[in-house]
Amino acid sequence: MDLTFFGKDPNSKLEDCPSVWVDDATADLVFQGWKADKATEAECLKVGSIPDHEGVFRIPASMVDQIRKALDVAEERARVL
Structure with missing residues (x-):
């Protein structure tokens, strides 16, 4: 599987921060985010x-630019698929 990487949360200082990719074969969006709380x-x-x-995951609003590009x-x- 090949994924095109679009970016990590620009406001996060951690290496394991929310990220966004596009699957090259299916054009699906792939997100890494914070697990949602019980509420x-x-x-x-x-x-x-x-x-x-x-x-259910939370993706920070600061990632809107990367998500738009991925979309x-x-x-x-x-x-083309």
């Missing part, structure tokens, strides 16, 4: 279940 999960559960193979590339790649 956030409870709010999400109001609209449906969270299966064991899924998770543009994902959209372009999805057109």
Whole structure:
């Protein structure tokens, strides 16, 4: 699997900070983020279940620029798939 990296949270000082990629084969977005707390999960559960193979994550607003760039590339790649 090949992923195109778009960036890490610019406000984070840690190496393990939130990040965003685009999967080169599927054009899917791939996110690394902070695991949501129980209150956030409870709010999400109001609209449906969270299966064991899924998770709720927080992505900081400071990553909007990287996410926009990733979205543009994902959209372009999805057109040719």
